[in-house]
Amino acid sequence: MDFAQSEEHDAFRKVVGEFADAEIAPYAEEWDRTHEFPADTVRKMGDLGLFGLPFSEKYGGSGADFTTLCIAIEEIARIDQSLAITLEAATGLGINPIHEFGSDAQKERWLPDLVAGRALAGFGLTEAESGSDAGRTRTTAELDGDEWVINGSKAFITNSGTEMTSLVTITARTGPEEISTIIVPSGTPGFEVEPGYRKMGWHASDTHGLVFSDCRVPAENLLGDRGRGFRQFLSTLDDGRIAIAALAVGVLRSCLEESLGYAKERHSFGKPIGSYQAIAFKVADLEVMTEAARLLVYKAAWLKDSGQPFKQAAAVAKLYATEAAVTATREATQIFGGYGFMDESLVARHYRDAKVLEIGEGTSEVQRLVISRGLGLPVE
Amino acid sequence: MKIAVCVKQIPDPATPYELDAESHLVVRPQDQVLDDTDRYGVEVGLQLAEANEGTVTLFSMSPSGSLQGIRQALAMGADKAVLIDDQALRGSAALTTARVLAAAIEREGFDLVIAGTESTDGYTGVVPQQIAEILDVPALSFARRVEAGDGKVTIERQTATGYDVVESPLPAVLAVTAGSVEPRYPTFKGIMQAKQKPIDNLTAGDLGFGDDDVGIAGSGQSITAVAPIAGRQAGEIIEDDGEAHLRIVALLEETKVI
Numbered sequence A: 001m002d003f004a005q006s007e008e009h010d011a012f013r014k015v016v017g018e019f020a021d022a023e024i025a026p027y028a029e030e031w032d033r034t035h036e037f038p039a040d041t042v043r044k045m046g047d048l049g050l051f052g053l054p055f056s057e058k059y060g061g062s063g064a065d066f067t068t069l070c071i072a073i074e075e076i077a078r079i080d081q082s083l084a085i086t087l088e089a090a091t092g093l094g095i096n097p098i099h100e101f102g103s104d105a106q107k108e109r110w111l112p113d114l115v116a117g118r119a120l121a122g123f124g125l126t127e128a129e130s131g132s133d134a135g136r137t138r139t140t141a142e143l144d145g146d147e148w149v150i151n152g153s154k155a156f157i158t159n160s161g162t163e164m165t166s167l168v169t170i171t172a173r174t175g176p177e178e179i180s181t182i183i184v185p186s187g188t189p190g191f192e193v194e195p196g197y198r199k200m201g202w203h204a205s206d207t208h209g210l211v212f213s214d215c216r217v218p219a220e221n222l223l224g225d226r227g228r229g230f231r232q233f234l235s236t237l238d239d240g241r242i243a244i245a246a247l248a249v250g251v252l253r254s255c256l257e258e259s260l261g262y263a264k265e266r267h268s269f270g271k272p273i274g275s276y277q278a279i280a281f282k283v284a285d286l287e288v289m290t291e292a293a294r295l296l297v298y299k300a301a302w303l304k305d306s307g308q309p310f311k312q313a314a315a316v317a318k319l320y321a322t323e324a325a326v327t328a329t330r331e332a333t334q335i336f337g338g339y340g341f342m343d344e345s346l347v348a349r350h351y352r353d354a355k356v357l358e359i360g361e362g363t364s365e366v367q368r369l370v371i372s373r374g375l376g377l378p379v380e
Numbered sequence B: 001m002k003i004a005v006c007v008k009q010i011p012d013p014a015t016p017y018e019l020d021a022e023s024h025l026v027v028r029p030q031d032q033v034l035d036d037t038d039r040y041g042v043e044v045g046l047q048l049a050e051a052n053e054g055t056v057t058l059f060s061m062s063p064s065g066s067l068q069g070i071r072q073a074l075a076m077g078a079d080k081a082v083l084i085d086d087q088a089l090r091g092s093a094a095l096t097t098a099r100v101l102a103a104a105i106e107r108e109g110f111d112l113v114i115a116g117t118e119s120t121d122g123y124t125g126v127v128p129q130q131i132a133e134i135l136d137v138p139a140l141s142f143a144r145r146v147e148a149g150d151g152k153v154t155i156e157r158q159t160a161t162g163y164d165v166v167e168s169p170l171p172a173v174l175a176v177t178a179g180s181v182e183p184r185y186p187t188f189k190g191i192m193q194a195k196q197k198p199i200d201n202l203t204a205g206d207l208g209f210g211d212d213d214v215g216i217a218g219s220g221q222s223i224t225a226v227a228p229i230a231g232r233q234a235g236e237i238i239e240d241d242g243e244a245h246l247r248i249v250a251l252l253e254e255t256k257v258i
Helices: A007-034 A039-047 A066-077 A081-101 A104-115 A229-234 A237-265 A277-305 A311-340 A346-358 A364-374 B038-051 B068-076 B094-108 B127-135 B188-194 B215-219 B244-254
Strands: A120-124 A140-144 A147-158 A165-175 A178-185 A191-193 A207-218 B002-006 B055-061 B080-084 B112-116 B139-149 B152-158 B163-169 B172-176 B199-202
Touching: A007 A039, A007 A066, A007 A081, A007 A346, A007 B068, A007 B188, A039 A081, A066 A081, A066 A237, A066 A277, A081 A104, A081 A120, A081 A147, A081 A165, A081 A178, A081 A229, A081 A237, A081 A346, A104 A120, A104 A165, A120 A147, A147 A165, A147 A178, A165 A207, A165 A229, A178 A207, A178 A229, A237 A277, A237 A311, A237 A346, A277 A311, A311 A346, A311 A364, B002 B038, B002 B094, B002 B127, B038 B055, B038 B068, B038 B112, B038 B139, B038 B172, B055 B068, B055 B094, B068 B080, B068 B188, B080 B094, B094 B127, B094 B215, B112 B127, B127 B139, B127 B172, B139 B163, B152 B172
Parallel strands: A120 A165, A140 A165, B002 B055, B002 B112, B055 B080, B080 B199, B112 B172, B139 B172
Antiparallel strands: A140 A147, A147 A207, A165 A178, A191 A207, B139 B152, B152 B163
């Protein structure tokens, strides 16, 4: 088995790591505290080409493999999960549906700015009463002449209300048994972005509820085929699972690096706390979790890049890496003791931020469902 | 406009340097990195090339077999590189380095040569001026802002209290300061393209130098001994008994700060 990364992957990892250290690390605590979405830094990530990594050069992308995107997300997450999820959601949920299923006109209109990181797009699937259970979508879109008239609401939509947001793609019922996806440009009358949520973590990531009241968009804003657009989109969900797992690897690495440094520096009873097994063994466990998660994630990415089936590998990687990240942030906080409980410490921020990794883009329970079905079990 | 940018590959500053026990020279690992100060020179070169339909060629002397630092600079956007990689160059002093680089630059042709002010491993800070002297063109140093075009280059030269505006006809040699520009990060596309960009490998002999002209032999200098620097002494703590300011003033006068 060989899923080694190339010299170019390593060189790029180093560049993104340096970028995160220089452009994100000095400010991340402040953004977390003030709940500020740092649009200027997101644009700098755009200049670095991060939003265009896996997309066609025709629209300004890099045509890189999926592994490269995972590397970028991991390196950013090591410093700031909010900006890592901004990148993950922008590429996987914002750009990907248009890049995969958009008409030429839609691609030409929207992709250049999105791929360059000058604009962001959100994907509105979740509603107050339905999450992954998309069959219960209540938002409706009715064709009136050459316009869709949209009514309903969406919940927890990432990147939907920033100053850079150019559109959201939403799922809506277009017939009794028919769910379609439609592009709604920002600023369309009848499309209201609610104030940001009070979240436990990911404070610098932009998340809103959306309300549509007789919101009218042109008929040609239908994305993909009528009644099939949503199912087409579902086929790309496995990618997002690997990407979230890569984000979790960044968190794990950060917990390991921070804890290792602290275990050597911090003294208790005249010796470094790392000389006590109680602490040393926790750090050893962090190393094991980090290494295991890393191997699962980059194996899944390699399977995808080499054109092999990867649904099961993606679910396994997402489940293990995100649960390990939550465990690791709890243990790292424990190693830091009282300092770890201080809101401004990196491990405290990671601890608050990590929990949602077990929830977003398919909960741990959904992953277990996918995995057990993948094993051939007739589980409901 | 033909722009030559001198870049140096150095051992990663994040890892401790190792000195060879006999020659006292820095042991150069296989995977050297681009000297951070050179990122500014490369960025200035790229901006001038973009404004003047120019090309950027990197020049580097490196007896190490390393390409990683050169690739970093190519990934930022430089067009090609000339690398003088030859074991005979080991131990070359600053003047020898300047002779070799100047010979390579002259061979290629140039309108403007850009270098960092000083390297992060050697800190001699004289190579740009020596190159200018050898090429017989003006040297402009400590440039913090650069404009070039219409056969001339204008810079703001950083001084202790502000800056001087200095202008020179081209061709010329320019030494830029860190902080002159914000160096761009290489993109993934840039990294992939760097792999395809030409790197001309030259030896000292290709530039007309004999083995005795370069390296330790050609430098006319040798490192006779190396000693660790003295550890920093503990500072003096002045307790304020109402007269502390007098002691502080006396200390400042002693060190000629006031």
